Amino acid sequence: MSGFFVVMFGLCLIAFVVAMARPSLVVKWGNRSRKEALMVFPMLAFCMLVAAITTFDKKDTTTNVQPATVATTSTPTVRDPNNTKQTWAFEHLENNSQHNLISLGEHLGTKYKSVPITKGNPSIIKAYYFQDADVTVFLNTYYKNVAYWRVGKHSE
Known part of the structure; x- marks a missing residue:
C-alpha cells in the first residue's frame, strides 16, 4: 500500500511543478492561479x-541469518554412536520435556x-551427571522438567 502513496506523492510533486508554470493545466477548480496551486499541491504531497511512511511494511531485510543461541539452551552436538544410553538422550531428551530423576536413571x-x-538459581535448577551416558542433565525443580542437557560433565 505504501507504493501507491509513494507514486501519488511523486505525482503531486510533478503537478506542483507544472502548476507553477501553467496553473490552468492541473488546477481544474477555483480561479486557477499559482496561489491556489501553492496551497493545494504541497499539502497533498x-x-x-x-x-506512505505510516503504511510502510517493515520487513526483515536480512537473509540467512541464524538466530543467536544461548550456550545453556543449545542442544549438544558431539555424539558417541556406540553409547546406546547417550543415543537415547539424543533421541528423547528435549528442553522442557517431562522427565524426573528416576525415569532418567532408568534410561x-x-x-x-x-x-x-555455576549459572542460574541452584534452588531451582539441579544438575546431574550420568557417567554411563556421559551426559549432564539440568532439571528444573519448579516446573519438574528438563531445563537443558549437555554431553560430558558440565556445571553451567
Missing part, C-alpha cells in the same frame, strides 16, 4: 508522504552424581 544409567551449578 505532504499527506501522501505521511501516508541413562543409575550411576549419576549431583553437580553444583
Whole structure:
C-alpha cells in the first residue's frame, strides 16, 4: 500500500511543478492561479508522504541469518554412536520435556552424581551427571522438567 502513496506523492510533486508554470493545466477548480496551486499541491504531497511512511511494511531485510543461541539452551552436538544410553538422550531428551530423576536413571544409567551449578538459581535448577551416558542433565525443580542437557560433565 505504501507504493501507491509513494507514486501519488511523486505525482503531486510533478503537478506542483507544472502548476507553477501553467496553473490552468492541473488546477481544474477555483480561479486557477499559482496561489491556489501553492496551497493545494504541497499539502497533498505532504499527506501522501505521511501516508506512505505510516503504511510502510517493515520487513526483515536480512537473509540467512541464524538466530543467536544461548550456550545453556543449545542442544549438544558431539555424539558417541556406540553409547546406546547417550543415543537415547539424543533421541528423547528435549528442553522442557517431562522427565524426573528416576525415569532418567532408568534410561541413562543409575550411576549419576549431583553437580553444583555455576549459572542460574541452584534452588531451582539441579544438575546431574550420568557417567554411563556421559551426559549432564539440568532439571528444573519448579516446573519438574528438563531445563537443558549437555554431553560430558558440565556445571553451567
